[in-house]
Each structure stands twice: as C-alpha cells, then as structure tokens.
Amino acid sequence: MKPTPGNPPRIVAVVVAWNRRELLTQCLDGLAGQTRPADAVIVVDNASTDGSGDIARDHPVVTEVITMPTNTGGAGGFTTGIAAAMARQRADGIWIMDDDTVPTSTALQALLDTARLYPRELAVLASRADWSDGREHPMNTPRNRLDASPREKADAARLGCRPIRSASFVSILINAEAVRECGLPMADYFLWNDDFEYTARLLRHHEGLYVPASRVRHLTRAFGDSGADPGPRFYQEVRNKVWLFTRSRALTRWEKLIYGASTLRRWAHTLRTSGNRRVLSRGLRTGLRDGLRAGPRANGRVLAGTPAESDIEALAKEPA
Structure with missing residues (x-):
C-alpha cells in the first residue's frame, strides 16, 4: 500500500449502513470533504427501512450502493464491502x-502519510475516534x-503512533x-467481536x-x-468470544x-x-452452548x- 512516484495507492472507502439516514448523511459528507479523497466509496445498505439506501444513491461521493436482502449485521456488511472493494474496485487499501x-477532512491523508513514512509495510492503520x-x-x-x-515501538513513536494488536471497525x-493473505471477516459473527477477531487475525503476523x-x-x-449493559446482544458477545478463543487463528x-x-472479569462485572x-444470564447460557456446539459458517x-456471493467466489479463485 506504500505509494510510489506516479503511482498512488487506490483507496476504496466502505461504509455499512442500517437505519441511520441522518448520521449516514454526515458520514458521506465527511468522506466528500477529504483533502485526499477516496478513489471510490461503497455503501453497503443492510436492508434499511428508513431510506438510507436512497440517501447513499443520491450522494455524489458514493460510487456504488450494495443493497442486502436482509440485515447481515456489521460483520456481514463489512465482509460484503471488503469483498466488493477487492474483487471489483481493485483496491490497494480499504x-x-x-x-x-x-x-474529519484530513483523516485519510493522515493514515496514508503514516503508511508512507513508516519503514515497513503495514496491514492496519487505525484512526482516533x-x-x-x-x-x-x-x-x-x-x-x-x-x-x-x-x-517497532521506536519507529511508531517517531510518527506519534503506537503498535497495535487489534482495532475496531470505526475508521x-x-x-x-x-x-488476500488472511481472508475476509467472518460474516456469521453478525455483530460483536467481528472486528476484534478480524483485525487480530490480520495483525498476528503483520504490523x-x-x-x-x-x-x-x-x-x-x-x-x-x-x-456497558448490552441486553439481548450479550448472546453475540458470549458466542463470538467462544468462537474467537476456540475456532479462530487470530x-x-x-x-x-x-x-x-x-x-471473564468483564462478563462478571457486566x-x-x-x-x-x-x-444476560440467558445470553450467557445460550451463547456458551451455541459457541461450543459449532463454529461460524463459511462466508459463502x-x-x-x-x-x-459472486465477489467472495471471485476472491477465492484468485491465485495465492
């Protein structure tokens, strides 16, 4: 992803949207105002019912809107968007x-400047949120x-950064x-810990x-x-953590x-x-049961x- 003279990296932004049209507008306006714009912007509309898909289709910064037939959660949405960026938009960075x-207006430029100045190739760069x-x-x-x-610590510190082991999907x-080396996120996580598992997998052998x-x-x-008290979503927290600790290579x-x-300490506190x-007790019981019974299904x-579906198949057929 390091730029070379006359050959800047092709950056594709991926936004996952679900029923937050006002916030989506602010997000897309922020992408439109970048000092170094993304080369393409993909919005994955997770079967929104509030017109978020129309907001995305009408926004001038958006290159493509992918409309999902059902809500696939953040995990399914990002798997879809990353696959599209790789298979059809020829992304060097997503x-x-x-x-x-x-x-903010310089968010992408700051990430790319850091990638350019760091002495080695980076797999993930995370913004401050x-x-x-x-x-x-x-x-x-x-x-x-x-x-x-x-x-690694010294090289990062010279750029005002620090080495990380995982990050959230927020920028x-x-x-x-x-x-290409580590694969896509696991769509079956639906929500919670999908970003932990995926970024930890990317960063296990990379910086x-x-x-x-x-x-x-x-x-x-x-x-x-x-x-914070997650309510019924505690089920996904428990099941997905069991998957992460027992099934993932991250x-x-x-x-x-x-x-x-x-x-375990955080669960006890929650x-x-x-x-x-x-x-929460019901989510703990069923999450443990389902997490131990079987692992996440394949993205396909x-x-x-x-x-x-077709983008995932195309990536699977790429030469290693």
Missing part, C-alpha cells in the same frame, strides 16, 4: 467505517501490541495484500499502528465501552489466556451491574443469495 462515523463532545471514545481504543519489539485502513493524527467522530448515543495461546481472563440479569454459505 478504509472502513460504520454509518455513525464522521471523518472521538465522541460528540471530543473525548476519545473508549469503545474504539485499539489494543496495544504487548510483544512489539523496541524497534481503519486495511492493506489489500493482508486481506499495525494507532494513528492519533487521523481523527473521526463516532456518534454513538452514549459514551462508554463494551462493558490469537496465540498466551494471548488467549490474557484476553480470556480479561473477558452481570453484577446489570439491571436485567435474567436477560452465510451470504449465499446476496450480492456478496
């Missing part, structure tokens, strides 16, 4: 974000790379070569950086991290021990402080009959 993310009041959003703070070498730039100079606003309704054994212990423990099966 810049992904949710529809409630509003990039702020909430509406300017505080850094704890939901999107990337995990530090605990085993980063002194050289990250992914190297297309890493996608990634947190780039605070690249700023976006993540306009969630509330300020908080993943420890983490090493020692990382599974560290992150597994952290997960259950203890919840006002609806019955719902989850997204069969959707616009993503």
